[in-house]
Amino acid sequence: MILDPETDLSFTRTIAAPPELLWECWTTPEHIKQFFVPKPHSVTSCDIDLRVGGRFNTTFNVEGNEMQNNGVWLEVVPQRRLVFSDAYSEGWKPAPDPFMTAIVEFESDGNGGTRYTATARHRSAEARQTHEQMGFYDGWGTVATQLEEYARTLL
Amino acid sequence: MILDPETDLSFTRTIAAPPELLWECWTTPEHIKQFFVPKPHSVTSCDIDLRVGGRFNTTFNVEGNEMQNNGVWLEVVPQRRLVFSDAYSEGWKPAPDPFMTAIVEFESDGNGGTRYTATARHRSAEARQTHEQMGFYDGWGTVATQLEEYARTLL
Numbered sequence: 001m002i003l004d005p006e007t008d009l010s011f012t013r014t015i016a017a018p019p020e021l022l023w024e025c026w027t028t029p030e031h032i033k034q035f036f037v038p039k040p041h042s043v044t045s046c047d048i049d050l051r052v053g054g055r056f057n058t059t060f061n062v063e064g065n066e067m068q069n070n071g072v073w074l075e076v077v078p079q080r081r082l083v084f085s086d087a088y089s090e091g092w093k094p095a096p097d098p099f100m101t102a103i104v105e106f107e108s109d110g111n112g113g114t115r116y117t118a119t120a121r122h123r124s125a126e127a128r129q130t131h132e133q134m135g136f137y138d139g140w141g142t143v144a145t146q147l148e149e150y151a152r153t154l155l
Numbered sequence: 156m157i158l159d160p161e162t163d164l165s166f167t168r169t170i171a172a173p174p175e176l177l178w179e180c181w182t183t184p185e186h187i188k189q190f191f192v193p194k195p196h197s198v199t200s201c202d203i204d205l206r207v208g209g210r211f212n213t214t215f216n217v218e219g220n221e222m223q224n225n226g227v228w229l230e231v232v233p234q235r236r237l238v239f240s241d242a243y244s245e246g247w248k249p250a251p252d253p254f255m256t257a258i259v260e261f262e263s264d265g266n267g268g269t270r271y272t273a274t275a276r277h278r279s280a281e282a283r284q285t286h287e288q289m290g291f292y293d294g295w296g297t298v299a300t301q302l303e304e305y306a307r308t309l310l
Binding site for chain 2: 121
């Protein structure tokens with residue numbers, strides 16, 4: 001995949017847990033609740049239909065406020081790659097003003113761990129900049145750390 | 156699929172050609188050129204990678220002006236259902252200002268023909284209204300007639 005530095009944000013890090021386990025964490029509501037938003041924020045509900053066009057809906061509790069996020073899976077390549085977006089809700093209903101499309105990639109590091117790449121693609125340079133200022137690297141970095149910590153409890 | 160009358164446009168008609176043949180017409184560049192825009196407009200090029208996330212790019216000649224349309228396939232259910240949109244170009248690059256998501260469905264009528272349903276979903280009521288005023292029913296209706304006429308030459 002060719003990234004566009006004007007509109008995309010991305011990082012890669014190595015996580016000390018295998019791709020199959022990280023895949024399970026990313027695609028199972030009970031696991032999602034454990035790592036998906038930086039603590040002390042939390043995921044209060046998660047509803048997944050893991051197929052192309054299926055729903056990926058979450059509710060966050062952010063300082064006492066509920067935030068509902070509806071999206072769909074755009075691509076599902078087992079144990080390798082997930083693409084999802086708020087550009088649609090289930091049934092391919094277009095969202096009025098989507099924010100981003102996320103691509104999460106899992107690749108074995110050949111040593112029992114995973115090269116983990118998280119990418120957010122945006123519709124405009126302004127949206128990318130907003131996301132960066134909201135704390136993409138810190139936020140998604142924290143999520144990756146939480147994912148690693150949680151996944152290792154399942155080893 | 157539940158339609159939203161505020162934002163969606165849709166019609167169903169019966170076409171006197173089997174679903175498998177209409178599927179071939181809709182997924183093959185050489186066939187697309189024969190029916191995909193109302194004549195005398197024409198499709199001057201068509202590039203298809205028929206998989207989820209793959210490209211569906213066309214160039215139209217409209218009264219001497221070239222119009223480039225880049226999109227992707229969102230869902231590919233062989234011989235039954237195609238979903239595509241200009242919301243992305245290949246590689247899940249979000250478009251700044253997508254217009255619509257199209258769903259084309261092919262169902263056997265039990266008599267050698269096809270119940271053919273074409274749906275356009277939009278991000279807003281305004282976009283639906285614009286599309287209706289641009290001539291959705293006439294335009295897509297003409298395309299369905301051209302598809303039927305062309306497909307029958309292949310029987």
